[in-house]
């Protein structure tokens with residue numbers, strides 16, 4: 092294990108035929124590491140969200156000049172605006188690749204928000220796991236103020252696109268779903 096790193100045992104589970112154990116741990120330290128090479132596992136470097144989390148955690152300690160994440164850590168107003176903007180863009184995206192790209196943007200800003208507050212992916216997963224065990228469903232309705240905020244952003248976007256000219260207006264025109272949302276909120 093890396094120097095100064097430690098792990099808390101969360102769960103030990105036996106497999107279906109009783110010949111293997113799975114240990115679930117939470118890792119701590121700077122950086123949290125299980126391997127003597129300072130990585131989370133002995134099977135190479137993580138990828139995806141875990142890798143991004145490691146990068147962001149290290150940026151929080153020290154960041155190279157020009158680091159965008161450092162700018163976000165230092166400017167909570169910018170981070171809040173980008174979170175809302177990317178959520179809006181994800182809600183409007185329609186093609187699968189655009190949805191994946193917008194979701195990646197949103198996850199990036201969400202993870203910056205988490206890391207800035209010392210929250211880890213494991214903390215988020217703990218909430219999801221707890222919800223998976225609950226039988227009761229919550230209504231999950233949107234707040235009316237969110238609907239009207241989305242409608243205002245969409246109509247502002249459409250207006251800016253119209254001001255730029257017909258080609259920009261066509262390429263940035265809100266989708267049918269977005270227009271329906273704006274109309275419903277305006278009604």
Ligand SMILES: N=c1c2ncn([C@@H]3O[C@H](COP(=O)(O)OP(=O)(O)OP(=O)(O)O)[C@@H](O)[C@H]3O)c2ncn1[C@@H]1O[C@H](COP(=O)(O)O)[C@@H](O)[C@H]1O
Nearest residue numbers: 143146147150154155157158159160161173195196199200
């Ligand atoms: N995953 C990301 C990531 N996703 C998005 N972004 C930045 O977030 C910003 C998004 O803003 P915008 O949507 O306005 O940018 P845009 O898409 O060019 O503009 P629009 O066309 O949407 O208006 C851009 O500056 C992107 O570069 C990211 N910046 C950093 N990362 C990761 O974070 C790591 C550390 O980044 P630095 O601290 O900047 O080195 C990087 O190595 C990456 O792994």
